[in-house]
Amino acid sequence: MAGGVNNVGQSGLSYVDQLKSLQEQKKPTEETGKKNLKQEDFLSLLTKQLSQQDPFKPVGNDKMIAQMASFATVDGIGKMNKQFESLNSSMTSNKALQASSLVGRDVLVPGAAGTKQEGKGMAAMVNLPQHVDNLMVRIEDAHGQLVKTFDAGAKPGGDSRVEWDGKDQNGQPLPAGRYKVKAAGMVDGQSKEFSVSTYANVNSVLLGKDKGNVLLNLAGHESPVRLAEVLEVGKA
Structure with missing residues (x-):
């Protein structure tokens, strides 16, 4: 050998x-x-x-x-x-x-689609690369139909919170359901759409799936979201 x-x-x-x-x-x-x-x-x-x-x-x-x-x-x-x-x-x-302590609380997750509750409005977080003088917000229903647009005003660079009162362009309250928030503004002389994150209520926690990742069942979301994707924890 x-x-x-x-x-x-x-x-x-x-x-x-x-x-x-x-x-x-x-x-x-x-x-x-x-x-x-x-x-x-x-x-x-x-x-x-x-x-x-x-x-x-x-x-x-x-x-x-x-x-x-x-x-x-x-x-x-x-x-x-x-x-x-x-x-x-x-x-x-x-x-x-x-x-498990998140059950019943609102969490901020990536995605423009959020759930509006009856008689209430909806909040979202817009990520801006730099200061924007006029941040324009569009609200679309579950079918993609435009229901309202409004000027959120000047916003600094970074994450900026925007709030929608839950009403249409004529001031009439809209029913509860899924709505999409879109935001755009002028950057270097060109119109640009920005990434949006929305809030959702945690219904339950899933274990033993997705290769050991902890998953959250969120109200209005068809698929569970990984705990690691949560950007912010809001009120209960």
Whole structure:
């Protein structure tokens, strides 16, 4: 075996070939359905390797220690992965407990579509790249029909809150439902539409889905929203 790694024993197979052969013989476990090669298998193969080595070219101590260190590293990585899985599960549970306190509260999430309650208006947050002299706001219903436009006035750069009173262009209250808020203004002499975020009430918290992410069921939203997407927590 050259260098203590590729010796060909009495079986005519190299150490690497024997390792592959042993791995192929391992049957899938009932729990995972995957082929697992444990440290005991490596040690068994190493013992067989030593018993079949060329007596004129024995494995040196340094090569032996290197192989043992490799086995220990593989086993250590396996244990560390299990510890990380346990830590991730614990962190997810902690996030879920924190998220449960959001039930019944309003949260700000990306998206121009929000839910207007009966007899009330609706608020949104507009992200502006710079100061805007006249921020124009458009309100559209669930069918995309324009129901109102108004001038929110001058706004500084950054996140600016805008509020709609829930009435149409003629001052008549509109029914509860889904409405979309759009905002635009002049930037460097050109009209530009800005990104908008809206508020929604948290109905419930979902666990064990979306690869461990904590999800929030929001009023008026068809799909749950990840907790990490929440930009602001409002009043209950």
